[in-house]
Amino acid sequence: MLKEIGCLLDDNYMPTLADLGYNKEDIESISTVDPRSAMPEGYRGGETFALSRVKEYTWGSDLIQTYFDTRNNMIGPNYSTKFAPWLACGCLSPRYIARECSRYEELRVKSKSTYWVVFELLVRDYFRLFAMKHGDAIFYPSGTVKQKKEWDSNPIHFQAWRDGMTGYPLIDANMRELQATGFMSNRGRQNVCSFLAIELGLDWRLGAEYFEEVLLDYDASSNWLNWQNGAGVSLCTGGRLNRFNIVKQSKTYDKVVST
Numbered sequence: 001m002l003k004e005i006g007c008l009l010d011d012n013y014m015p016t017l018a019d020l021g022y023n024k025e026d027i028e029s030i031s032t033v034d035p036r037s038a039m040p041e042g043y044r045g046g047e048t049f050a051l052s053r054v055k056e057y058t059w060g061s062d063l064i065q066t067y068f069d070t071r072n073n074m075i076g077p078n079y080s081t082k083f084a085p086w087l088a089c090g091c092l093s094p095r096y097i098a099r100e101c102s103r104y105e106e107l108r109v110k111s112k113s114t115y116w117v118v119f120e121l122l123v124r125d126y127f128r129l130f131a132m133k134h135g136d137a138i139f140y141p142s143g144t145v146k147q148k149k150e151w152d153s154n155p156i157h158f159q160a161w162r163d164g165m166t167g168y169p170l171i172d173a174n175m176r177e178l179q180a181t182g183f184m185s186n187r188g189r190q191n192v193c194s195f196l197a198i199e200l201g202l203d204w205r206l207g208a209e210y211f212e213e214v215l216l217d218y219d220a221s222s223n224w225l226n227w228q229n230g231a232g233v234s235l236c237t238g239g240r241l242n243r244f245n246i247v248k249q250s251k252t253y254d255k256v257v258s259t
């Protein structure tokens, strides 16, 4: 007990996972990264790793030059920036990224891709402002559009979706990736969201709540408002329903599996 109090009083003391109550088995399982993960070397927390990813994505590898063409892909570390978990935890500033993009445009090349990274950060800002304006309506079943709709809550359907057991390879692979790694591509998120809310007709909040539990980059505004968009209950899109045709999406974005 005295040791614990001493640790808390020491400014430089960083508790270990064991201090936080995790057992050996838990620690081993979360310290092992699946090599198929979107970040095969693992997401390392903190500003130092966040800044090194920004540096590598821009100046180091020039991946920023191809962002516009690759951003809808689903496999590997390089199709998108992977900045989201650091942004969500406050390890990385969106203004810093935007400044680095401008510097890159000045010193190397300006393109649709450099523009689009900043555009996505603006989408993130927009969702924050939208959430501030609409308050707790971002959590209503009828969404910010306040459109009454009967949602199903079949627990077997929800469990099949959550565990990646629907029988649709595109949905199942994405859900299993999320469960194993805490990350899923944006294209994957759009598909699994549409599948839950539109194909299964389940209450979209079940999906949003599950994402809240497992996403490394969970952010209240981005998560709940993207879910509202997918479920067709968001004022952002005027309540428009944008159904994702899962078979067509598989053929376009997951060619290896669907051919």
Ligand SMILES: Cc1cc2nc3c(=O)[nH]c(=O)nc-3n(C[C@H](O)[C@H](O)[C@H](O)COP(=O)(O)OP(=O)(O)OC[C@H]3O[C@@H](n4cnc5c(N)ncnc54)[C@H](O)[C@@H]3O)c2cc1C
Pocket: 071, 080, 081, 082, 083, 084, 085, 087, 088, 117, 120, 121, 123, 124, 127, 184, 185, 186, 187, 189, 190, 193, 211, 215, 217, 218, 219, 220, 222, 223, 224, 226, 227, 230
């Ligand atoms: C159903 C659903 C739930 C989502 N939940 C979250 C969430 O909880 N937290 C979160 O940060 N993003 C969320 N997103 C948005 C998006 O999927 C992730 O930001 C993106 O996949 C993270 O990967 P990245 O950093 O490589 O993104 P990139 O494609 O490299 O984009 C760069 C940055 O722009 C921002 N951004 C990009 N797309 C969006 C978007 N649609 N909405 C808001 N910001 C965006 C993010 O901060 C991202 O890091 C969700 C999308 C959907 C469809």
